[in-house]
Amino acid sequence: MNKVILYIKDADNVFQQVDLFEDETISVTSKIQDIRDISKVFTDFSQSFTLPASKKNNKIFKHFYNYFISEGAFDARKKVEAILEINYIPFRRGKIFLNGVKMKNNKAYAYNVTFFGNTVTLTDLFGNDELSQLNLNSFNHEYTDSNVETGLTAGLFSEDVIYPLITHTKRLYFNSSTSHSSNTIDGDLHFHSNNSHNRDSALEPSDLKPALKVKKIIDAIETKYGIEFVDSDFLSTTPMDNLYMWLSRTKGALGSQSGGDERVRILGDWTNSSPTFLGATADDKSLFLEGSVGSVTGTTSITFSLQITPSSGYSSVEYKVEILADNVVVSETDNNTGVSTTTKSYSSVQQMLFSFFSFKVITDGEPFLFTPQLTFTVSGYSNSGSEIWTTTPSELNVISDVIISDQIPKMKVVDFISGLLKMFNLTVYYVDNESDPDYDKIRILPLDDYYDDNPKIFDITKYVDSSEHDVESTIPFSEIDFEYEKPKTLLMKQHEETFNHIFGDEEFKPANIDRGKPYKVKLPFEHFKFERLFDEANGNETDIQWGYSAGDNFKPDADATPQPTANYQPILTKPLIFYGIKINGLTGDDRINFYGNNVHKGLTSYFRPSNTSENGTSTTAPAFTLNFDNEVDEWNLKDYGGTTNSLFKKFYQTYIEDAFNAKKRIFKLTAHLPNSVLLNYRLNDRFQIGDKVFTINSIDTNLKTGESKLELLNVL
Numbered sequence: 183m184n185k186v187i188l189y190i191k192d193a194d195n196v197f198q199q200v201d202l203f204e205d206e207t208i209s210v211t212s213k214i215q216d217i218r219d220i221s222k223v224f225t226d227f228s229q230s231f232t233l234p235a236s237k238k239n240n241k242i243f244k245h246f247y248n249y250f251i252s253e254g255a256f257d258a259r260k261k262v263e264a265i266l267e268i269n270y271i272p273f274r275r276g277k278i279f280l281n282g283v284k285m286k287n288n289k290a291y292a293y294n295v296t297f298f299g300n301t302v303t304l305t306d307l308f309g310n311d312e313l314s315q316l317n318l319n320s321f322n323h324e325y326t327d328s329n330v331e332t333g334l335t336a337g338l339f340s341e342d343v344i345y346p347l348i349t350h351t352k353r354l355y356f357n358s359s360t361s362h363s364s365n366t367i368d369g370d371l372h373f374h375s376n377n378s379h380n381r382d383s384a385l386e387p388s389d390l391k392p393a394l395k396v397k398k399i400i401d402a403i404e405t406k407y408g409i410e411f412v413d414s415d416f417l418s419t420t421p422m423d424n425l426y427m428w429l430s431r432t433k434g435a436l437g438s439q440s441g442g443d444e445r446v447r448i449l450g451d452w453t454n455s456s457p458t459f460l461g462a463t464a465d466d467k468s469l470f471l472e473g474s475v476g477s478v479t480g481t482t483s484i485t486f487s488l489q490i491t492p493s494s495g496y497s498s499v500e501y502k503v504e505i506l507a508d509n510v511v512v513s514e515t516d517n518n519t520g521v522s523t524t525t526k527s528y529s530s531v532q533q534m535l536f537s538f539f540s541f542k543v544i545t546d547g548e549p550f551l552f553t554p555q556l557t558f559t560v561s562g563y564s565n566s567g568s569e570i571w572t573t574t575p576s577e578l579n580v581i582s583d584v585i586i587s588d589q590i591p592k593m594k595v596v597d598f599i600s601g602l603l604k605m606f607n608l609t610v611y612y613v614d615n616e617s618d619p620d621y622d623k624i625r626i627l628p629l630d631d632y633y634d635d636n637p638k639i640f641d642i643t644k645y646v647d648s649s650e651h652d653v654e655s656t657i658p659f660s661e662i663d664f665e666y667e668k669p670k671t672l673l674m675k676q677h678e679e680t681f682n683h684i685f686g687d688e689e690f691k692p693a694n695i696d697r698g699k700p701y702k703v704k705l706p707f708e709h710f711k712f713e714r715l716f717d718e719a720n721g722n723e724t725d726i727q728w729g730y731s732a733g734d735n736f737k738p739d740a741d742a743t744p745q746p747t748a749n750y751q752p753i754l755t756k757p758l759i760f761y762g763i764k765i766n767g768l769t770g771d772d773r774i775n776f777y778g779n780n781v782h783k784g785l786t787s788y789f790r791p792s793n794t795s796e797n798g799t800s801t802t803a804p805a806f807t808l809n810f811d812n813e814v815d816e817w818n819l820k821d822y823g824g825t826t827n828s829l830f831k832k833f834y835q836t837y838i839e840d841a842f843n844a845k846k847r848i849f850k851l852t853a854h855l856p857n858s859v860l861l862n863y864r865l866n867d868r869f870q871i872g873d874k875v876f877t878i879n880s881i882d883t884n885l886k887t888g889e890s891k892l893e894l895l896n897v898l
Contacts, residue, residue, distance in 0.1 A: 183886060183887065184268050184885060184886050184888060185268070185270070186202065186208055186266070186267070186268060186885045187199060187202075187266070187267040187270060188200050188202060188208075188264060188265070188267075188278075189264060189267075190262055190278055192241075192242050193244070197263075197265060198238070198242055200233055200238065201234050201236040201238050201239050202233060203233070203292075206231055206232060207231065207886065208228060208266075208884070209231075209883060209885070210226055210227070210228045210266070210882070210885060211227055211229075211881070211882040211883075212226045212880065212882075212883070213865065213881070214611055214632075214865045214866075215609060215865075215879075225276075225300070225301035225611070225612075226274050226276060226297070227296070227298050227299060228296055228298075229296075230281055230294055230295065231295065231296075232293065232294050232295070233295060234291075234293075235283070235289075235290035235292055235293060240290065243256050243280065243283075243293055245290070246258060246280065246283055246293070247283040247290045258279075258280040260306070261278060261279045262278055263275075263276075263278075264278040264297060266885070268857060268860065268885055269857065271861055272614070272616070273860070274297075274299060274300075274614065275300050276298050276299045277297070277298050277300070278295050278296070278297055278298075279295060279296045279297075279298065280294075280295055281294040281296060282294050299612065300614060301610060301611050301624070304409070304624070305596055307407045307409070308407070308594070308599070309596075310594060311594065311595045311596075312593060312595065313399065313590045313591065313593050313595060314587045314590055314592070315508055315509045315510060316399065316402040316403060316509065316587065316595070317402055317405065317406060317508065317509065317538045317587075318394070318398070318399075318587050318590070319448065319450075319538070319540060319586070320339070321339055321342060321343050321586045322584060322585050322586055323338060323339075323343070323584050324581055324584070325581070325584045326387075327387045328779060330387035330390055330778065331387065331776065331778050331785070333345035333390075333392060333789075334346075334347070334390065334776075334785070334788050334789060335785055335786075335787045335788055335789075336764075337764070338392075341395075342395045343392050343393070343394055343395075343586075344392065344393050344426065344762050345390045345391070345392050345393070345789070346390075346393050346428070346729070346760070346762050346789045346791045347390075347726070347729065347788055347791060348390070348391070348393075348428060348729035348731060348791050349389045349728065349729075349730060349731070349732075350389070350391065350430070350433065350434050350435060350731045350732065350752045351389070351434060351732060351749055351752045352368055352385075352386075352749055353369050353730060353750060354369045354371055354385070354726075355369055355371070355715060355718060356371050356715040356716070356724050356726060357717065357718040358372050358717050358719045358771060359718070359719035368383055369383065369385075369749075370383050370384070371384075371385060371715065371775050372717075372772075373772075373773040373774065373776075373783075373784035373785075374771060374775075384782060385774060385776050385777070386777050386778070387778050388435050388436070389435075390436075391429055391436045391589070392436075392584060392586075392589065393426035393429055393762060394426060394586060394590070395425070395426055396422060396427055396759065397417060397422055397423070397425070399590075399598065400417060403595060403598075403599070406508070409623075409624055410623045410624065411623070411624050411626050412620045412624070412625050412626070413625065413626050413627050416606075416608075416626065416627055416628065420795050420796075420805060421606065421795050421806035421832075424761050424763065425760075425761055425795075426759070426760055426762045427590070427591070427757060427758065427759055428591075428731075428758040429586065429589040429590055429591070430589075430591060430731065430755065430758065431592060432754060433731075433752045433753055433754035434752040436584070436589065444545065444547065445544070445545050445546075445547055445548070445549075445550075445580045445581060446542055446543075446580070446583050446585055446588070447544075447578060447579070447581060447583060448540055448542050448583055448585055449541040449554050449573060450573070452573060453571065453572060453573070454569055454570060454571040482561070482562045483527065483529050483560070483561050483562055484527070484558060484560050485525055485526070485527040485528075485559045486505060486513075486525060486556065486557075486558065487524075487525045487556070487559065488505060488524045488525070488555075488557075489521065489522070489554070489555045489556075489557070490503060490518070490522050490523075490524075490543060490552050490553075490554055491521050491552060491553045491554075492519075492520060492521070492551070492552050493551035493552055493553065493577060495551075496549075496550055496552065497519065497520050498519055499545060499548050499549075500519055500546065500548075501518050501519075501522075501543055501544060501550055501552075501580070502514065502517070502518065502542075502543070502544040502545075503515050503518060503541070503543055503544075504524075504541070504542040505526045505539065505540075505541055506539065506541070506542070507537050507538070507539055508538050509538075509540070509587045513525060513526035541556065542585075543578075543580055544580070545580050548580075549580065550579070551577060551578070552577070552578060552580075553578070554572070554578065555570060555572055556570070556571040556572075557569070557570050558571070591756075593706065593757050598757075600706070601706040601707055603626075604703055604704075604705055605707070605759070605808075606628060607630075607829075607833035607837070608626055608627065608628055609626070609627065609629050609632045610624060610626045611624070611625055612624055612625075613625055628833055629833070629837055630836050630837065637866050637868055638864075638868070639867070639869075639870050639875060640859050640862075640863060640867060640868070641869075641870045641871075642859060642870065643870065643871050643872055645854050645855055646851060646852070646871055647852040647853065650851075651849060651850060651851035651852075652849070652850040652851075653847050653849055654847065654848045655847070655848070656842075656847065656848050656895065657695070657841060657842055659699055659700060659701040660691070660695050660696060660699065660700060661690060661691040661692070662690040662700070662701045662702075662703060662838060663687070663689050663690075663700050663702045664687060664688040664689075664690070664703045664810035664811075664829070664834070665684070665687050665702060665705070665810075666686060666687065666704075666705050666707055666708055667704075667705070667706065667708045667709075667756040669708060669709060670753050671710060671730060671731060671732065671733065671753065672730055672732055672750055673710070673712075673713060674710065674711050675733075675734050676734075677711050685709065685711045685809070685813060686709045686793070686808065686809040686810060686811065686813060687709075687810055688809075688810035688811035688828070688829075690830065690834075690838060690842075692842050695842070706757065707756060707758065708757065708758055709808070709809075710729045710731075710755075710758060710760065710791070711793075712728065712760075712790075712791055712817075713727065713728060713816065714726070714816055714817055714819065715728065723819075725767075725772070726765075726768075726774065726788075726790070727790040727791070727792065727816060728790070729760070729791040731752060731753060732751060732752050732753060733751050733752075734750065759808065761791070761792040761793065761794060761795050762789045762790075762792070763789065763790050763792050763794075763796065764787060764788075764789055764790075765789070765790050766787045767786065767787070768784075768786045768787065769786065770784075773785055773786055790817075792816070792817060793808045793809055793813075793816065794807045794808075794815060794817065795807070797817060797818070798815060798818050798822075800818065800820065802825075803815070803822040803825045803826050805827055806832065807826065807828055807829070808829065809826075809828050809829065810828055810829045810830045811828055812824075812828055813826070840898060843898055845898055846896065846898065847896055848879060848894070848895060849892075849893070849894045849896065850892070850893055851891075851892050851894070852889065852891055852892070853889075853890050853892055854887070854888050854889050854890070855888050860888060860890075865878050865881075869894060871894075876894035876895055876896055876897060877894065877895045877897060878892075878893075878894060878895075879893040879894060880892075880893045
């Protein structure tokens with residue numbers, strides 16, 4: 183009989199050993215990938231069990247049953263960190279959720295709790311937070327013609343931000359005919375070097391929106407939530423290295439938070455000449471506050487006072503001021519003219535430590551020169567007083583900054599991460615083995631790689647109850663459908679109407695299977711079909727590929743000559759993930775016709791949006807594609823057939839074809855596993871019974887007795 187020990191972290195962040203009932207059964211179910219629910223990642227979890235309402239446990243749970251206690255009460259809405267041990271040897275780290283208290287004769291008798299493995303804490307950490315709440319300030323930049331041109335041709339911030347050739351309204355084409363040199367029709371990308379141009383016909387900065395590397399979004403998630411993903415080079419190299427998210431939060435041209443014509447200045451380059459009270463540091467146009475200086479206590483309070491003083495000639499301009507904590511507005515003043523002061527106070531400094539604070543000044547499209555001054559006032563603190571922060575330069579101009587957090591699509595952090603897990607069939611788990619160099623980190627890697635990650639084989643033959651066992655089919659469904667969000671863009675709809683198939687989606691439908699309903703693996707992203715342009719004058723292939731975020735509602739310009747202008751109604755799509763591939767070497771009249779800074783020029787390079795990670799060749803398919811199925815490559819216009827490295831082929835095919843194999847079975851049996859197995863197995867290990875080897879689908883273990891209900895899959 184094992185001794186089970188449970189530790190729960192108390193309000194002082196100290197793990198306390200709790201009292202257990204002597205006869206209480208604690209069973210933990212472990213699984214990471216259920217063959218019957220392939221799109222989900224699982225974690226360890228227990229059946230609910232009870233803890234006695236002992237003096238020690240009452241202290242840990244703060245007498246939760248007494249609802250009159252308010253100061254320092256136990257918050258049962260949140261899970262608390264916990265450790266399970268068997269015979270004082272670590273078994274699992276995770277969290278305990280307090281379900282309730284059982285009362286007898288008006289006295290607390292037992293606390294009912296549930297244990298969850300650490301991987302589930304990701305959803306706890308993310309909650310309902312959105313991507314816009316991440317600190318992405320280091321990628322903010324001025325929205326100028328020059329920056330858009332650089333983003334299109336070379337990228338900004340070492341290509342972390344690009345302006346891909348995806349337009350929201352203007353339909354692009356290419357026509358090298360000299361008789362077409364007047365360029366009176368919108369969107370001609372041919373650069374007529376010897377002829378005059380019409381501004382509207384060219385590609386303009388306002389036609390484009392930026393995109394941010396997916397890896398940088400993941401980095402921001404790690405920073406905000408204090409976690410670290412580790413992998414087998416999956417996140418840092420292809421297929422993730424040049425993967426981008428298009429920053430399109432509103433339909434049409436790049437706008438502000440509300441999609442209007444506001445001009446937003448995020449205040450940065452803060453400096454101060456006096457000692458820092460709270461270890462405040464200026465970073466990426468933010469102030470990061472940490473309690474590293476002096477004796478911060480629960481009674482310490484602080485107030486921000488942001489004073490805006492308009493420059494001469496601008497006192498009548500109306501403006502708005504916002505104070506944000508971690509990109510959430512915590513204080514604002516609107517309809518300001520002249521000198522204004524916006525404040526935010528915290529009665530307890532613990533409410534605002536370890537936060538990024540930023541400050542914005544916004545006008546309704548009007549120019550505005552002003553001088554900001556930020557004052558910290560601190561009380562109840564060893565260094566109480568005030569200090570003043572100013573900007574460099576001291577006088578600022580409201581300009582149309584691209585503030586990434588305002589432009590990133592409206593999407594929850596948890597949906598973003600789960601979308602990537604489904605896209606690449608990734609598994610994720612917490613490393614709780616203290617001897618592992620990645621201990622206390624979160625490992626993320628493709629499922630096939632996980633099962634190939636140095637699995638051990640445990641011979642459990644003599645521990646298995648051979649008196650009875652069940653054998654079941656592995657598949658409760660007839661087919662698997664892989665889908666993006668329903669497409670709304672023009673080219674996607676045209677493809678569906680022409681081929682009666684949604685571009686990029688896939689159906690895995692084995693023959694002669696009639697069991698259950700279809701199973702769907704659906705991503706929270708939308709998918710685009712991109713178009714490589716041909717020269718309308720001679721039919722030749724160009725080196726230009728573009729994307730179009732417009733629907734099929736045609737909106738001709740009644741005043742245009744000749745008719746029509748061939749633009750369609752812009753639409754707001756679901757978040758778009760794509761590869762950004764830099765194309766160089768455009769020459770002569772084949773350069774991209776671009777109008778910026780009141781000058782026409784021919785661009786020799788650009789970032790093309792793509793569903794493939796690289797160009798590929800006439801015989802070799804690109805290493806990765808974002809299509810689930812085999813599609814004609816938009817760039818090479820080639821059908822690679824069985825060699826297309828689709829999402830299904832690269833990340834799902836091996837596992838799913840094995841699951842649908844007619845010889846595959848789930849074996850349900852009971853074993854009394856010794857601690858040498860319980861404390862050392864991983865879910866990608868194998869169990870050997872006799873001369874047969876099995877992979878693990880799930881294990882439900884009684885920690886006291888070691889009795890385990892096993893679901894095993896035969897290895898073919």
